[in-house]
Amino acid sequence: MGRVFVAGSINMDVVATADRHPKVGETVAGQAVHYFSGGKGANQAVSAAKLGASSALIGRLGADAFGQQLRQFLGEQCVDLALVKDTAETHTGTAVIIVADADNTIVVVPGANALVSAEDVAAPQFAKGDVAVSQFEIPQATIGAFFKRARAAGATTILNPAPALPCSRELLGLVDILILNETELGLLAQTELDAADEPSRFIEAARRLPIGSDKIICVTLGKRGVLALIQGEASLIPGRPVKAVDTTGAGDCFVGALAARLAKGRTIHDALEYANAAASICVQRMGAAPSMPTAAEVAALLG
Ligand code: ATP
Ligand code: RIB
Numbered sequence: 687m688g689r690v691f692v693a694g695s696i697n698m699d700v701v702a703t704a705d706r707h708p709k710v711g712e713t714v715a716g717q718a719v720h721y722f723s724g725g726k727g728a729n730q731a732v733s734a735a736k737l738g739a740s741s742a743l744i745g746r747l748g749a750d751a752f753g754q755q756l757r758q759f760l761g762e763q764c765v766d767l768a769l770v771k772d773t774a775e776t777h778t779g780t781a782v783i784i785v786a787d788a789d790n791t792i793v794v795v796p797g798a799n800a801l802v803s804a805e806d807v808a809a810p811q812f813a814k815g816d817v818a819v820s821q822f823e824i825p826q827a828t829i830g831a832f833f834k835r836a837r838a839a840g841a842t843t844i845l846n847p848a849p850a851l852p853c854s855r856e857l858l859g860l861v862d863i864l865i866l867n868e869t870e871l872g873l874l875a876q877t878e879l880d881a882a883d884e885p886s887r888f889i890e891a892a893r894r895l896p897i898g899s900d901k902i903i904c905v906t907l908g909k910r911g912v913l914a915l916i917q918g919e920a921s922l923i924p925g926r927p928v929k930a931v932d933t934t935g936a937g938d939c940f941v942g943a944l945a946a947r948l949a950k951g952r953t954i955h956d957a958l959e960y961a962n963a964a965a966s967i968c969v970q971r972m973g974a975a976p977s978m979p980t981a982a983e984v985a986a987l988l989g
Contacts, residue, residue, distance in 0.1 A: 694727015733942025
């Protein structure tokens with residue numbers, strides 16, 4: 687069985703819940719404040735670990751109280767933290783999140799995540815069958831170095847280009863599987879997309895990405911599920927009908943679950959169904975990392 691290596695961000699999510707999102711310049715009364723473990727890298731590593739994969743995180747924390755709390759929580763989720771460094775120069779990554787109507791707005795202050803370096807990602811010894819995962823909350827040069835090493839050893843690379851940022855053709859050329867939502871797809875394909883668009887619009891945009899037709903592209907569509915382009919052929923896996931409470935981390939749950947399944951040697955089609963089911967559980971709970979499901983929960987759902 688392969689291992690999952692995630693190079694990515696670790697954040698403390700400071701979450702305020704309210705009946706609705708404030709407009710610019712407006713103050714609304716909130717209901718509660720929570721401190722949840724978050725950051726796209728940490729969330730994806732937790733998702734993979736809770737689903738039974740050997741999951742190692744490569745990243746940085748500040749030498750502060752948030753850093754200590756996150757290290758403890760992530761260790762308790764069985765994420766291997768041997769390659770997570772404490773950094774004295776700056777603070778732990780922090781995300782300020784407002785959740786209302788099961789949807790969120792987020793401001794991320796990267797702190798230590800901005801310092802994750804090519805040296806940091808030189809440590810893992812990849813083998814064929816391993817899966818290397820990253821996202822855009824650490825420097826893109828670091829992701830490039832990480833993926834080059836992974837591919838040289840025959841590992842599979844997964845990029846979740848979130849949050850939406852431009853990126854080079856060279857980096858996309860190092861990706862085996864691209865997992866992105868409609869906003870990220872619109873930016874990379876340089877086209878206007880809306881969440882409510884017909885699937886054909888997303889397929890057309892995905893086909894336009896400079897990534898090569900041998901690569902796999904998965905466009906996550908929230909409650910509508912996920913659209914996959916595999917060897918140029920499109921298929922839609924419909925979302926599962928559930929009552930969403932907080933969608934923060936749904937994309938991360940999906941990415942971690944897909945990586946865990948591929949590391950287990952399952953096919954991409956199996957991994958897509960599995961990740962779609964796992965993410966439907968995640969959205970029914972509050973928080974990012976704490977809402978990731980266990981393998982038993984997903985197995986119960988899939989019967
Ligand atoms: P986030 O940035 O909030 O983590 P995202 O935009 O990256 O999310 P989404 O496309 O919203 O990712 O969701 C990822 C996956 O989670 C979907 O493809 C689907 O499998 C599942 N999902 C999300 N929202 C729902 C929902 N309301 N009901 C069922 N499944 C959902
Ligand atoms: O994808 C969700 C994550 O994005 C949150 O946990 C937050 O930390 C931001 O990085």
